[in-house]
Amino acid sequence: MSTTHSYLTDGHLRLRDQAQEFGREEIGPRVSRMEAQGTHTDRELPRLMGERGWCGVIIGAEYGGMGLDHVSKSILIAEASYASGAAGGILQASHIPTTAILYLGSEEQKRLWLPQIARGLWATIAVTEPDSGSHVLGMDGTARRRGGGWVINARKCFIGNSGIAGLHVVVVRTGKPGDPRSLSAFLVEADRAGIEVSQPDLIGMHGFTCGIVSLADVRVPDSHLLGEVGDGLAAAYTASVVCGRPNLAATALGLHRRVMDETLAFLRQRRRKTGKRHRETQQLSDHPVVKYRLGEMTSRLMAAERLAFDAVNLLDQGRACDTELVQSKLFNNQAAGETLRDASSLHGGYATRVDHPITRLLRDIQHVGAPAGPDDVQRHRLTEKALGVDRRQWSEEFLRRTYSLAAAA
Numbered sequence: 504m505s506t507t508h509s510y511l512t513d514g515h516l517r518l519r520d521q522a523q524e525f526g527r528e529e530i531g532p533r534v535s536r537m538e539a540q541g542t543h544t545d546r547e548l549p550r551l552m553g554e555r556g557w558c559g560v561i562i563g564a565e566y567g568g569m570g571l572d573h574v575s576k577s578i579l580i581a582e583a584s585y586a587s588g589a590a591g592g593i594l595q596a597s598h599i600p601t602t603a604i605l606y607l608g609s610e611e612q613k614r615l616w617l618p619q620i621a622r623g624l625w626a627t628i629a630v631t632e633p634d635s636g637s638h639v640l641g642m643d644g645t646a647r648r649r650g651g652g653w654v655i656n657a658r659k660c661f662i663g664n665s666g667i668a669g670l671h672v673v674v675v676r677t678g679k680p681g682d683p684r685s686l687s688a689f690l691v692e693a694d695r696a697g698i699e700v701s702q703p704d705l706i707g708m709h710g711f712t713c714g715i716v717s718l719a720d721v722r723v724p725d726s727h728l729l730g731e732v733g734d735g736l737a738a739a740y741t742a743s744v745v746c747g748r749p750n751l752a753a754t755a756l757g758l759h760r761r762v763m764d765e766t767l768a769f770l771r772q773r774r775r776k777t778g779k780r781h782r783e784t785q786q787l788s789d790h791p792v793v794k795y796r797l798g799e800m801t802s803r804l805m806a807a808e809r810l811a812f813d814a815v816n817l818l819d820q821g822r823a824c825d826t827e828l829v830q831s832k833l834f835n836n837q838a839a840g841e842t843l844r845d846a847s848s849l850h851g852g853y854a855t856r857v858d859h860p861i862t863r864l865l866r867d868i869q870h871v872g873a874p875a876g877p878d879d880v881q882r883h884r885l886t887e888k889a890l891g892v893d894r895r896q897w898s899e900e901f902l903r904r905t906y907s908l909a910a911a912a
């Protein structure tokens with residue numbers, strides 16, 4: 504089930520059809536094998552998505568990308584997530600470092616990295632550290648000037664696509680703690696000496712790596728500084744607000760739609776004997792209580808879809824929209840979680856079977872809450888908005904510096 508929006512062009516709808524076909528034919532058949540393998544680095548799905556140019560959906564044609572808008576990006580992420588949470592996770596994580604490069608990269612850096620990403624080089628954004636978590640300014644990892652370059656020491660955790668990355672956008676401390684300009688961002692090739700990647704077991708999204716990237720005395724030249732010294736917080740927040748939040752809203756939306764479809768299919772094939780002599784049967788979906796619950800679920804899904812696309816549509820119109828981006832992620836994660844709880848009830852005992860699609864979706868949704876700011880952080884931002892606290896608009900700054908994006912033609 505998916506709703507219509509007045510701003511979806513024929514190109515958007517065609518892109519959605521193509522993504523759905525890819526999901527059915529290429530992603531779907533791989534899901535049970537990926538699930539059975541548990542936490543692992545899947546290389547096949549990233550290769551297939553990379554070959555289609557999906558890493559470069561918001562990269563301009565002048566850098567070899569598809570040159571499409573944020574609505575198109577959300578369509579691809581939602582459809583990949585519908586087919587497999589891991590596929591959605593892999594795809595969404597790749598656009599966040601791309602956004603940092605689009606925002607802060609010099610022309611030379613863009614010419615070097617964006618065409619490679621558009622052809623299927625996977626990148627990460629490496630911000631989170633074990634002790635500081637979502638308090639980005641509290642990080643300990645450092646970059647110190649040495650000779651004509653920098654030496655980076657940091658331990659980054661929960662880094663999406665860590666197992667397949669060719670490039671890391673690493674944010675570390677270059678100044679005194681507490682100063683908002685005390686962080687800087689660096690472009691670090693994954694094969695530089697001193698980088699180690701490890702992967703703890705994760706509850707869901709099997710095939711998507713989200714591991715630890717350790718950097719021990721990693722040397723990079725000056726040309727690898729992204730933006731200016733002190734732009735690290737802007738790199739992290741812009742990428743997170745403008746790209747991470749809508750990407751996770753789209754991931755949650757894809758999972759949410761899948762939950763709905765799995766539940767409807769389950770209820771339709773499950774029949775109850777009715778009538779005085781039990782000669783008739785009724786679909787479970789015809790039961791009034793079940794119908795009521797399905798109505799609630801449908802209403803929630805429609806609202807979630809509207810919020811996910813309205814927020815990115817504002818971005819495509821060049822309008823500052825931090826609050827809408829925050830709300831789209833919070834609502835989509837919460838709504839998908841509630842629908843999963845309803846779906847679990849409707850699946851009865853089957854919701855306890857590890858091999859049932861609904862339990863895979865329950866595990867996968869756990870991966871949507873924390874990245875790009877946990878729900879409580881989003882609530883905190885919305886409360887500030889309600890109280891009239893004036894905050895820097897990351898989307899406004901991003902839009903001022905980047906080119907405008909085209910709708911799918």
Ligand SMILES: Cc1cc2nc3c(=O)[nH]c(=O)nc-3n(C[C@H](O)[C@H](O)[C@H](O)COP(=O)(O)OP(=O)(O)OC[C@H]3O[C@@H](n4cnc5c(N)ncnc54)[C@H](O)[C@@H]3O)c2cc1C
Pocket residue numbers: 596627628629630631633635636637638660661662663664713870871873874875876877878879880883
């Ligand atoms: C699947 C996945 C992918 C990820 N991908 C990346 C990635 O690619 N790159 C990257 O750098 N990081 C990534 N992360 C890390 C993610 O950004 C962090 O998990 C997140 O910032 C929260 O940090 P934390 O887990 O240390 O929790 P903490 O910051 O310790 O927060 C724990 C809890 O404390 C509360 N809390 C903390 N701070 C506040 C606040 N300011 N206001 C209100 N409540 C608060 C909230 O309830 C929060 O859930 C990923 C995480 C996951 C699970």
